[in-house]
Amino acid sequence: MKRFILLTLLVALVMGLVVLPAAAKDKITVTFWHAMSKGHAPYLEDIIKRFNESQDKIEVVPIYQGSYGDLNKKLMGSIAAGKPPVMAQVYEDWTTKLVDAGVLEAAEWYIGSVFTQEEIDDIILIFQKSNMWNDTLYTLPFNKSTNVLFVNLDMVPKVPTTWDELLEAAKAATKDEDGDGTPEVYGFGIRPTVDTFNIFLRQAGGTFLNEDGTKAVFNNEAGQKALQFLHDMVYKHKVAMVYTGYLSGPIGEGKIAMYQGSSAGIPYVAKAIGDKFKWTVAPLVMGEKAAAPFMGTNIAVFKSHPDEVKYAAMEFIKFLINTENTTYWAVNTGYLPVRYSALKTKEWKEYIAADSKNAAGPSQFDYGTFDPRPNGWSEIRKVISEYIQKALLNKMTVKEALDAAAEKVDKILARNK
The missing domain is CATH 3.40.190.10 (Periplasmic binding protein-like II)
Known part of the structure; x- marks a missing residue:
């Protein structure tokens, strides 16, 4: 009608x-x-x-x-x-x-x-x-936009395609020239947000909420594996830098060799790097599965x-x-x-x-994902980011942070039914 x-x-x-x-x-x-x-x-x-x-x-x-x-x-x-x-x-x-x-x-x-x-x-x-x-x-x-991998090719000549390759490339690119225990260059940059966690959560086979969107499930095995991988890069392997701002600055300054971030940031990275070194943009590395969040x-x-x-x-x-x-x-x-x-x-x-850098985002269309859409998702994102940051700043263990975040998220979901 x-x-x-x-x-x-x-x-x-x-x-x-x-x-x-x-x-x-x-x-x-x-x-x-x-x-x-x-x-x-x-x-x-x-x-x-x-x-x-x-x-x-x-x-x-x-x-x-x-x-x-x-x-x-x-x-x-x-x-x-x-x-x-x-x-x-x-x-x-x-x-x-x-x-x-x-x-x-x-x-x-x-x-x-x-x-x-x-x-x-x-x-x-x-x-x-x-x-x-x-x-x-x-x-x-x-x-x-979607998330992609930014790579300094002078530091990382072979672009990684898996979590394992990412870790090995980050190890090779990390430099502590004065031996003081604090690298001058880190192989990977991590922004401690829900969006960073989302990439690895999806690639570990996980998701944020159960099928009907009524309960948090990101603190399960897949979520713990995803966040632990990031935490280990920082504290166990000491090849990643946690940075709360945009990572276009650190990669342009040569402080990090790689990071994963929004494809909409390509013009900003180009401006930060200029002609200082060769760089590229590649599809996200893969975990147990290929997954690329779109936003x-x-x-x-x-x-x-x-x-x-x-x-x-x-x-x-x-x-x-x-x-x-x-x-x-x-x-x-x-x-x-x-x-x-x-x-x-x-x-x-x-x-x-x-410029082939611009092909990375569309190459991920076939395995794209998008955020859950319950009422209160904006508030939920803030809560998850808060606890991801606590874990990656080593103020809580991975499990403690995810469990605490999930408990708060469940309350938000219940309130917004």
Whole structure:
């Protein structure tokens, strides 16, 4: 029924039979709340400008809301006040809350009127899955990244592909030239966060929560194996440095030879390294299995707006992530394209040919993972990061830290049921 109404609306709009409110006769205004700043905003604004100039029915108005935290607070406040924007960037755990509240318009309802099934199928599978709730495609992917391995090739000439190879490469690259017990160069850099732990947890065959998302399970054997491996690199083998800031600085300064971090950080690493040494970006090393977490926001449309406004928003999203624009966005920002067809374009192939570092992220699409999405996930992430840091700073044992974190997570899950 929903699709029939939308198709009828489309025909009516084309034939000029729909009478819009007086203020919207010439153009339908679509407000878009986002958190893209600095180097990324100009490319988003360019796409919006081109969309607005490509037709005379819809005007998309981007409104920068600050950090993602600021965006979340303002978004939830606007929904509580009954005045949300037409569309906004959202993380997946935000979407869970929004779906439960019944305030989102599902993108799936527009298959046949705005999107073709072929266009949906062209979206990278891991991004399709991470945008579905209750077997319904609610949101659509936008600025996506994954974790990759950054390597100083002057220190590590052979790129490791497994945990064992990573450890051996880190041992070979670690240098304590004055023999004081504190290396001048560490083979590996570790940022003590939930995201670092996530990489190794997934590769050890583990996950954060049980199947129905009601209980923490990351303190099981797989979780302990993952965190113990990191802990041993620091304290047993003494080949890894724990650093709470971004690791682009230490690798650029030659203080570490390798680290695993976001593919969106490639431009920052390039700036930090300059022409000081040869380096590359490679797929994540593998543990018991290959696993690569993917992250980033999606675009949501809010249900409370008139049908013609929601339809207009979906038309813009279609434009935003079409093959040409997702390629343009990826090539210019360091984020990933969200369509298979983008990987076949001349522009993407030239981008990869110019610098093979950019191929590492997309090479992991087939074994991608995404975070759990229960209500309270943002709070849960902070708790897990807190205890990962305690373990990696040797303030708690691996088991103590994971058990304490799991206990707190269970309480958060129970509170957010």
